[in-house]
Each structure stands twice: as C-alpha cells, then as structure tokens.
Amino acid sequence: xxxxxxxxxxxxxxxxxxxxxxxxxxxxxxxxxxxxxxxxxxxxxxxxxxxxxxxxxxxxxxxxxxxxxxxxxxxxxxxxxxxxxxxxxxxxxxxxxxxxxxxxxxxxx
Numbered sequence: 001x002x003x004x005x006x007x008x009x010x011x012x013x014x015x016x017x018x019x020x021x022x023x024x025x026x027x028x029x030x031x032x033x034x035x036x037x038x039x040x041x042x043x044x045x046x047x048x049x050x051x052x053x054x055x056x057x058x059x060x061x062x063x064x065x066x067x068x069x070x071x072x073x074x075x076x077x078x079x080x081x082x083x084x085x086x087x088x089x090x091x092x093x094x095x096x097x098x099x100x101x102x103x104x105x106x107x108x109x
Contacts, residue, residue: 032048
C-alpha cells in the first residue's frame with residue numbers, strides 16, 4: 001500500500017476514535033432539578049455522572065491514544081495487514097461500546 005493511502009486510512013481511523021471520544025464524554029453528565037423546599041423557592045440544580053458513559057469515555061480514550069500511535073507507526077513504515085485488522089477491530093469495538101452506552105436508559109430522579 002502506498003504511503004499517502006496508509007496515512008489517510010490511519011487518520012480516518014483516528015478521526016472515528018476522536019469522534020467516539022467526544023460523543024462518549026458529552027453523554028457522561030446528567031443534570032436534574034430538585035423541587036423547591038418551600039413555596040416560591042428556587043429549584044436546585046444537581047449534576048451526576050452516568051457511569052456507563054464514563055466507561056465508554058475510558059474505552060474511547062484508550063482507542064484514541066492507540067490509533068494516534070498507529071498513525072505514527074504507519075507513517076514511518078508499512079505494517080502487516082493483520083495489524084490493520086486489529087486496529088480496525090479496536091475502533092469497531094469502541095463504536096459498539098458507544099452505541100450500547102448511548103442507547104441505555106438514563107436514570108430518573
């Protein structure tokens with residue numbers, strides 16, 4: 001495979017991993033409001049962490065770091081096809097974890 005094509009494919013895998021990371025991090029916080037204690041009071045705002053999204057963020061972060069290293073390795077010299085399949089499988093697992101996490105029901109308060 002020619003070098004520009006290798007770099008393009010590796011960078012596209014990195015872009016997918018970074019997009020996954022951004023989506024996972026954005027789904028990790030929950031904001032809810034508690035009713036006021038007295039009449040005419042203000043509702044208090046609370047934030048909480050959605051732990052499955054935190055796990056997805058960690059998986060996405062590890063995938064982003066691994067694919068960034070992969071871009072550097074691919075830019076330096078050609079890699080075997082089996083290594084490409086492993087990196088592709090890592091990105092696909094990351095996207096599957098993201099889809100499952102974002103599809104989960106959020107807790108109600």
